[in-house]
Amino acid sequence: MKIVVLVKHVPDTAADRHFAADLTLDRAAAPGRLNEPDEYALDQALRIAKLRPGVLITALTMGPRDAQAALRRALALGAHRGVHVVDDALHGSDALATSRVLAAAVDRLGFDLVLCGTASTDAATSMVPPMLAERLGLPALCFADTLRIEGGEAIGRRESETAVEEVAVPLPAVVSVTDQSGRPRHPSVRALAQARQAPLRIWTLADLGIAADEVGLAAAATMVRMVIPHTRRAAGGVIRDDEQGGAAVGLADFLTERHFI
């Protein structure tokens, strides 16, 4: 069974993040790390591999040179091989272009299951898993809280706006898992060291048969028009309670004034 886990190298959410001059995310300015939600996808892949023989786990990423760090982390956690799609033309690609490139890459790799985190912590659109499924002509099980593989199907529990459902999708399929599905793992120092030396497969757009003008900022179907720094709200009035809850009257006045009571 072949599992492809999509991983992404993202700027650390704890660091200060900025827009670059072209209004894309300035990825060089902040230290990067493996997108946290992807660790749950890796965890699921490793769980599946533990239960059945002959599972090949491939970590796949698309991104600039630095993105190799995410692959190496995935290898240290237990992925068997890493594939990096890198091309200067990819800079500024939107979700449509990203899903196109990833679809070509997983198609070339061959797969029974594509596993993803629910979202990246930088763009946080959750668009790529269902877009990828659409491009591959496959069903998707998105936002799964649990996952098991049984009888050629991926079965998982998911929560929609109206219900909690257990659903099954036939393989091959695209599945995204939430942080409820398991626990991120911590690689050993030895595994980290080994992963640093591991060979990676590097693919360019040409390898995937995609023209440079189909992707990147120029081909993006959305465009950032403006970035407005959020005006920090000024602190309002603070009153001190009289130890008997008397401040509640002042609070009720405030809430009444704003029509909440």
Next chain:
Amino acid sequence: MGPVLALVARDDDGEILRSSLAVVAMARRLGTPVAVLCGGDPDLVITGILGYYGVTRVIIAEDDEDSGDGANARGGGAGDADARGGGARDMDVWGDGVREARGSDAGDADARGVRGRDMVSLATAALVEIASREHPTAILTSCGPDARQVAARVAVRLDSGVITDAVDLMPGPGGPVAIQEAFTGSCLVGSAVRRGVPVITVRADAAVPEPAAVGEPVVVESVSVRRMRPGGVRVLSRAPKTAARRPDLTTAAVVVAGGRGVGSAAGFDLLGQVADALGGAVGGSRAAADLGWCPPQALVDQTGASVCPRLYVACGISGSVRHRAGMQDSRTIVAIDKDPAAPIFRIADFGVVGDLRRVLPALLAEIARRRGTAIGAAPALRHGGAPETLTSTRTSTRVPDPDRAARPQAAHAEARDLARVPDPDRAARPQAAHPETLDHAEA
């Protein structure tokens, strides 16, 4: 103004989700909202409610006769679609008898109903089909897990740009401009779509459904669509989330949240009472969630739910960077904490330095006094009573409220009057179902 397609979803009881009403409200900022519903009976109550919120046309999408979940037809899109479509229709066509007869064709009556179907593929096919005919200004969905997938798939099929999590929309010279938050709310980004029909997912908590009846009867049409690849997702079991009695955290207009300062799980019951009195949801900080005082789903945090309600009441929350990232865009922030140096006070519009275990009960009493009710009779304060009681207290305690739209249940009651539907079934149904199911949950 051109049509704006708004994907409207319903719960298992057929009630429109609050997030869908927010989608309609956002659609009005760009043009004329056209509601697209997947399956189900287009009854007069539903159209009445949608009309009340400014919808002029409702399009009900159903599976093409022979492309149900079981069939494997790879459709050519339009085909014989619209065979039943166009114009207002006689409601009897959708009577139960006809429905069941068709249902048995498909092998399973329930498969024809709204429940347990793969709504993602049906909604995707419907929006693609309708968009190709209507050339809408934009296609809007909520940010719910299913709606997001629909948006993604529609964007691929139409090769259209997609913008997610919009908190505001406005018309622009080159098409709609969507405002999103970036970097955990530290800046706002205005984006436009430059290819295809803009597909935009909108945040339910960012728009208050506002009554905007145009006074004309809502036109109901239907369209039968052929799914590209039916039968992908099989539902094995399903538990409707109708039990939630409070609005969902991510779509609630009011959130009352607690942190370490609440002191215990029992302390959260007090927060729950305040939330009920204000018609809100209960949230918790990382500390409260880690201590098990509130369920993990209630976590408001950078990694948990990110909320921007109209009112956020932070109780016993110091206001760490991570917590602020999840709530700092709330319209109004009230903080109650013992520590006057707590960072939460720096972003609060109103702060109370004091013991929340004294302040909150006093606040409950004060709210009850101002509403002219006994403490125990504040709206939905003591849940578990008969539905009638709940309804009557809601009505009797409703003060003249300029912001009435924030209370969908009240507005709905009016929408119902507006529609003047002789529907004994619905009238008999406990009214209390509405506030709950409407504010119903987004995962």
